Amino acid sequence: MTNRILLALGAVLLGTTALAAAELTVATQNMSSFVDPGRDHSNVGSQNYVNAFDPLIEKDYSQAGAVFSPGLATEWEQTSPTTMEVTLREGVLFHDGTEMTAEDVVFSFHRIIDELTPEYKSIKTQFFTNFEKVEALDTYRVRFTTINPEPLFETLLNAQQGYIVPKAYIMGLTGDAETAEIADFEAFALAPVGTGPYRITRFQPGENLVYERFADYYGDEAPLERFEMRRISEMATRLTALANGEVDIITNVPPDQLATIENNPNLKVEGAVTPLFHVVIYNAMHPKLEDKRIRQALSLAIDRDLLNQALWLGEAVVPSTHTYPQYGELYMPELETFTYNPERARELLAEAGYDGTPIRFDTDAVYYTNGLLAAQAIKEMWAAVGVEMDLNVTNSWGEPSALESRNWSNPMYFADPAGSYGTMWAPGGARIGNTWQPNEAYVEMWERFRYSTDVETRKAAYAEIMEYVADEMPVLPLYQPYESYGLRQSVEWKPLPGHIPYVLDFRAGSIALAD
Known part of the structure; x- marks a missing residue:
């Protein structure tokens, strides 16, 4: 199984270009032991997903209110209190080079609705307990049906737990490629593939995550060629790494350390009240x-x-x-x-x-x-x-x-x-x-x-x-804590009010590096 996972992750790396100057290293206090948006609802995990995966319905994260916009779906219509029909964007590629279709959407939600693992059962209870079924109407159209009237269709189709993942890739990771098995989902969590502007090219559970620009992303080009999230659990060590230029951003800075950063002309602080x-x-x-x-x-x-x-x-x-x-x-x-x-x-x-x-x-x-x-x-x-x-x-x-x-x-x-x-x-x-x-x-x-x-x-x-x-x-x-981040002066980034807590959004328009 291990060889198949390594081969799968290796396939994702095909076509990776030489690294350019637009690179970044983030020192985080904690790091996840797995990466799967559909089974994760942790504070630590939320920092991992927005750059590598997409929801059906996007929104403007620069404001706290919900202003929805097309994502992997270009159109959606609530045809009854219990039904939503969605039209998918054509030509969207997963990081393994395969096209996203309605079958992937059905699979992404039904692994949770059908409680295929204990973790998905927990996510269903907390997020999708009202979802009865998801059906493919054709290659690019999907119908969602709920048990009770659903006032939160758009909100739930924007949630991290509803990010779309590749059916064939996951089912082919272990065992029978025609059957979704628990081992497939465990393997996927170590070699994740999404549709986002960055693809994950290295994952050491509990230690680090490396992302690289995905050249075939359907939307705006990722502003960074590469970035790494690296676990440095001790605050003093994170602070030293920032001051020495070993990292560009550090997370979870307590108030009593802010002056140390602010008094260094090469550094600055960004922060926000966290939801x-x-x-x-x-x-x-x-x-x-x-x-x-x-x-x-x-x-x-x-x-x-x-x-x-x-x-x-x-x-x-x-x-x-x-x-x-x-x-x-x-x-x-x-x-x-x-x-x-x-x-x-x-x-x-x-x-x-x-x-x-x-x-x-x-x-x-x-x-x-x-x-x-x-x-x-x-x-x-x-x-x-x-x-x-x-x-x-x-x-x-x-x-x-x-x-x-x-x-x-x-x-x-x-x-x-x-x-x-x-x-x-x-x-x-x-x-x-x-x-x-x-x-x-x-x-x-x-x-x-x-x-x-x-x-x-x-x-x-x-x-x-x-x-x-x-x-x-x-x-x-x-x-609600005021969470602060330490940054190099060359980095233009801040947490956005429309995101869930602790998201590190490095998509187009969210981050820039000075020359």
């Missing part, structure tokens, strides 16, 4: 936290504005509820779901009969920027209302049943509450049944929100959901 919440989650199914008054008290004890000032120099955004500006008409900052009230926290702890038993809080030392510092500050805030935190610094989260509380993140995977709050906390979401089990009324609220095609109905239902969350308190969003 992602750092959150605290509580295991409502654990005996220590099954009384919702204790969960409410722990949240009321946390001064999120103080965390923002101390850790992010006031540049992060502290939310009143679980909402983002990218939601457009469904952006609802007027909701007051999460507040700071230490006096009420003490009252609730007394009412619940809290006996002083320590509550464990798990955190990784480096995975989240400022994650450990936030946990240490929260420990002091809990202590101020009479709760002892057992701070557990670990890189292994253990069994869900043993979890008491921990930091986590809720990224915006697509621009709708279903694409952030919903992926974690909707019925069937990642946390449901692991740390929280809402009631049947909640399920009804969610379905009314998720499948209504009327904006006002969706807003009213989401307000009810947030009221329920305020009472149940399974999660507390702390803030």
